[in-house]
Amino acid sequence: MTGSPxxxxLYAEVLHFYARQMQALDGGDFESYAATFTADGTFKHSPKLPAAQTRQGITEALHEFHKKFDGDPVQxxxxxxxxVLEQQEDGSLSSTAYALVLTTRPGGRPDxxxxxxxxxxxxxxxxxxxxxxxxxxxxxxxxAVAV
Structure with missing residues (x-):
């Protein structure tokens, strides 16, 4: 950790930002999700896919990724x-968070x-x-590497 607390x-503002952002993503509003990035933002969400660049690129990448759920009533x-949120010398914030994704289908238990x-x-x-x-x-x- 290299920044300062x-x-x-500001911590509460970032948590609120994350809440709105994740609700847009989970609601399938990929345009609103992409709007939470800078115009030239970068989004690397999957280890097997290249990073998406720009808001339009992020929107397109999310639409493409979610095609695998077409016909699958999944939430x-x-x-x-x-x-962990730290102020950097350049004025930006560095954030590291743990994330879990829950996937639920009608009548099923969450995965x-x-x-x-x-x-x-x-x-x-x-x-x-x-x-x-x-x-x-x-x-x-x-x-597999950690074994």
Whole structure:
């Protein structure tokens, strides 16, 4: 950890930002989710896929990724926890959070996974918080290496 702690008000603002962002994603509003990034933002969400660049690229990548759920009445929920937020010298915020994704189908029990670490760079853009970048590391990708 290289930055300095943030005031409680800023920490709460970031948690609120994450809540709205994840609700947009889980609701399938990929345009609103992409709007939480800077215009030139980068989003690396899957270990097997290239990073998406720009809001339009992020929107397109999410539509493409979610095609695998076409015809599958699934609800996915992303949960962020243990958020470590630090102010960087350049004014940006470094955020590291744990994330779990729950997948539920009608009449079924929730499936837990993947388990991830989310690494964000957050900036203030025209008064609003935005992601400059997000890189998601999936725990299952490292499990075999850790043995």
């Amino acid at each position: 943030v005031p409680p008000e 996915r929920r992303h949960y962020f926890n243990h958020v 837990v996974g993947p388990s991830c670490v989310v690494n964000d760079v957050i900036v203030r853009d025209r008064g609003a918080l935005r992601l400059k970048s997000r890189a998601v590391d999936h725990d299952q990708e490292f499990a």
